[in-house]
Amino acid sequence: MFPFFADAKNLERLTPPWLSFRILTPPPIDMHVGALIDYRISLRGLPMRWRTRIARWEPDRAFADEQLRGPYAIWHHTHTFTPQDGGTALGDDVVMRPKGGPMAPLVMKFVRGDVERIFQYRAKVMAEVFGGSEDRASVRWVEPIPVSAPAGAE
Secondary structure (H helix, E strand, O other): OOOHHHHHHHHHHHHHHHOEEEEEEEOOOOOOOOEEEEEEEOOOEEEEEEEEEEEEEEEOOOOOEEEEEEOOOEEEEEEEEEEOOEEEEEEEEEEEEOOOOHHHHHHHHHHHHHHHHHHHHHHHHHHHHHHHHHHHEEEEEEEOOOOOOOOOOO
């Protein structure tokens, strides 16, 4: 399963059509810590660019991507691959915070549903490609560290 994810072009296949997701970085993309990947997506009809950096790369075990530019104030996604029952369990830990300043907690309630639908779509595609059950997919949400005002700020 890891080789499927190691080929960046499969990201388009794993992303729902309603996002109009396209990779802009010319292929082939050599996946390793520090690799940069540029995308174009459309969120609710608003086109935007997204750049991620591979922050962790452990073949057959895990990798993580983090947003450098894009729709979120924070995006860090760790993918894990764990042998289980003769197959592989795919895990996802997501740390995210939407843009929106003081409105971010309210925006998060809205955005989180969209992100969960994206992961449900991906689980469906993974079940089609590798077999297994799409209902076993789960995302573990890891809350970002709150940003505090500097001491003395009003």
